[in-house]
Amino acid sequence: MKILLIGSGGREHALAWKLQQSPLCEQLICAPGNGGIGEIADLADIDITDNQAIIDFAKSEAIDFVVIGPEIPLANGIIDALSALGIACFGPTMDAAMLESSKAFTKDFCTRHDIPTAGYDVFTNIGDAQKYIQETPPPYVIKADGLAAGKGVVIAQDKESAAQELEEFFSGKFGDAGTCVVIEEFLTGPEISFFAVADGKTALALGHAQDHKRAFDGDTGPNTGGMGAYSPVPGFDQDSMIMEQIIKPTVRGMAQEGAPFSGILFAGLMMTETGPKLIEYNVRFGDPECQVLMQRLDCDLLQLMVDACHGRLAQSPPIVWNDICVVNIVLAANGYPGAYEKGGEIKGVETANLREGVQVFHAGTQRSDDGKLRAIGGRVLNITARGKTLEQALNKAYSALVDDINWSGGFYRRDIAHLAMNNKKNNGDDNNEKDNENI
Ligand code: AMP
Ligand code: GLY
Numbered sequence: 001m002k003i004l005l006i007g008s009g010g011r012e013h014a015l016a017w018k019l020q021q022s023p024l025c026e027q028l029i030c031a032p033g034n035g036g037i038g039e040i041a042d043l044a045d046i047d048i049t050d051n052q053a054i055i056d057f058a059k060s061e062a063i064d065f066v067v068i069g070p071e072i073p074l075a076n077g078i079i080d081a082l083s084a085l086g087i088a089c090f091g092p093t094m095d096a097a098m099l100e101s102s103k104a105f106t107k108d109f110c111t112r113h114d115i116p117t118a119g120y121d122v123f124t125n126i127g128d129a130q131k132y133i134q135e136t137p138p139p140y141v142i143k144a145d146g147l148a149a150g151k152g153v154v155i156a157q158d159k160e161s162a163a164q165e166l167e168e169f170f171s172g173k174f175g176d177a178g179t180c181v182v183i184e185e186f187l188t189g190p191e192i193s194f195f196a197v198a199d200g201k202t203a204l205a206l207g208h209a210q211d212h213k214r215a216f217d218g219d220t221g222p223n224t225g226g227m228g229a230y231s232p233v234p235g236f237d238q239d240s241m242i243m244e245q246i247i248k249p250t251v252r253g254m255a256q257e258g259a260p261f262s263g264i265l266f267a268g269l270m271m272t273e274t275g276p277k278l279i280e281y282n283v284r285f286g287d288p289e290c291q292v293l294m295q296r297l298d299c300d301l302l303q304l305m306v307d308a309c310h311g312r313l314a315q316s317p318p319i320v321w322n323d324i325c326v327v328n329i330v331l332a333a334n335g336y337p338g339a340y341e342k343g344g345e346i347k348g349v350e351t352a353n354l355r356e357g358v359q360v361f362h363a364g365t366q367r368s369d370d371g372k373l374r375a376i377g378g379r380v381l382n383i384t385a386r387g388k389t390l391e392q393a394l395n396k397a398y399s400a401l402v403d404d405i406n407w408s409g410g411f412y413r414r415d416i417a418h419l420a421m422n423n424k425k426n427n428g429d430d431n432n433e434k435d436n437e438n439i
Pocket of ligand 1: 118141143153155184185186187188191213223268279280
C-alpha cells in the first residue's frame with residue numbers, strides 16, 4: 001500500500017516509524033513531515049489546512065490509505081472529503097471530531113450519555129458568565145469552546161482574575177474559539193491520558209500514558225502541548241474501568257446520535273477520589289504520548305488502522321503490548337510556548353540513536369540545504385528511551401539528552417515521571433499495592 005501520513009510533529013515521526021514496520025506498507029509519504037521523518041519516508045510540502053491540496057495530492061499520487069495525525073484537518077472535514085471520493089483513510093468525520101472541536105458539545109454529550117465529567121455551564125454571552133462567577137465560589141476552570149492549540153484553558157483562583165479572563169475570552173483572545181465559553185467544576189487528582197481505537201461500533205483499548213503539560217519543573221509555568229510522557233504508569237490498573245465507564249458509552253452514544261466515531265479517541269482524565277472523570281476528548285493521538293505508546297505496541301499499526309477504517313475491529317487480532325517501560329523527554333526552544341528563535345543547528349542526534357533503547361523522534365526540525373539539522377519549531381526533539389523499569393528508561397533518556405545532544409537554544413524538564421518516582425520512594429520499591437492507591 002502507498003500511505004500518506006499528514007502532520008509534522010513527534011507524534012507523526014513515531015507513527016511513521018511504526019507504519020514503516022508494517023508488511024502492508026510499500027511506500028510512505030509524509031506531509032509536510034520534519035527533518036527526522038525525512039530520513040524514513042518521502043516528504044511532500046502540502047498545506048495541511050487545505051483539504052483540496054491534500055485531496056489533489058492523494059489523487060495524483062494514487063494513495064491507497066491516508067492517516068491523519070493532528071486535529072485541524074479532522075475538524076476541517078478531511079475524512080468526509082476523502083471518503084466521498086472513495087479514498088480510504090483513518091480518522092473521525094467532521095461531526096465525530098466535534099468531541100475535540102467543541103467542548104460545549106462534548107459536555108452536553110456527556111450529560112446525555114451519563115459519562116462522568118466535571119460539572120459545568122456553557123455561556124455564549126459575557127453578562128451571564130460574569131453573573132455566574134459572582135454567584136459561585138472559586139476556583140474557576142474557564143475553557144474556550146473551540147480549538148485553541150491546547151492553550152484555551154485558564155484556571156482562575158479568584159473572582160477578579162476570572163472576570164478579567166472572561167473579558168479577554170469574549171473579546172477575541174482565542175478568536176471564534178472563545179466566543180462560547182465553558183466554566184467547569186475544579187477537579188483534583190492525577191491526570192491520565194487514555195487511548196482507544198474505534199471503528200464506529202467497536203472500541204479497543206490502546207492503553208494509557210502520563211503527560212506533563214506545564215513548561216517547567218514541579219508542574220509550574222504555562223501550559224504547553226506536553227513536555228514529556230511515560231507509559232505505563234506503575235501500578236495503574238484502571239484501563240478496563242475507563243473503557244466501560246467512558247470510552248464504550250462514548251462510541252455507543254456517537255453511533256446513536258448519527259455521528260459514529262472512527263479513529264483514535266484520546267480521553268484526558270482526572271483520576272478523582274470518586275473515579276475517573278473526563279476533562280477533555282481529543283480525536284487523535286496525543287503528542288508526546290503517541291511516541292511512548294508506539295514504542296510499546298507490538299503489533300501491526302497499519303493493519304489496525306485499516307481494520308478501523310473498514311469497520312472490522314471486532315474481527316481484528318488482539319492488540320499486543322511489549323513488557324517494557326518507555327519515557328519521553330521533550331527538548332523545546334527557549335521561549336516556548338511563547339515566541340522562540342528558529343534556525344539553530346542541532347548536533348548529536350545520530351549518536352543518541354546509537355544508544356541501546358534510545359530513539360529520538362523529531363518535531364520542529366528541518367534538514368537544511370547544507371545538510372545541517374536545524375530547529376524550526378517550539379517543541380524540537382523528543383528523546384525516547386525504553387527500559388525494564390521506569391528508572392532505567394529515565395536514566396537512558398536523560399543521559400542521551402545531556403551527553404549526546406548538542407543544541408544551545410533549548411530547555412527540557414528534569415522531572416519527567418516525578419509522580420511515579422515519588423510514589424515509589426514513599427511506598428518502597430516493591431510495594432505495588434500502595435503505588436496503586438496513589439494513582
Ligand atoms: P484541557 O485542555 O481541557 O485538557 O485542559 C488543560 C489542563 O487544564 C488539564 O490538563 C488540567 O491540568 C487542567 N484542567 C482542565 N479541566 C480541569 C478541571 N475541570 N479541573 C481542574 N483542572 C482542569
Ligand atoms: N499531549 C497532549 C495533547 O496532545 O493534546
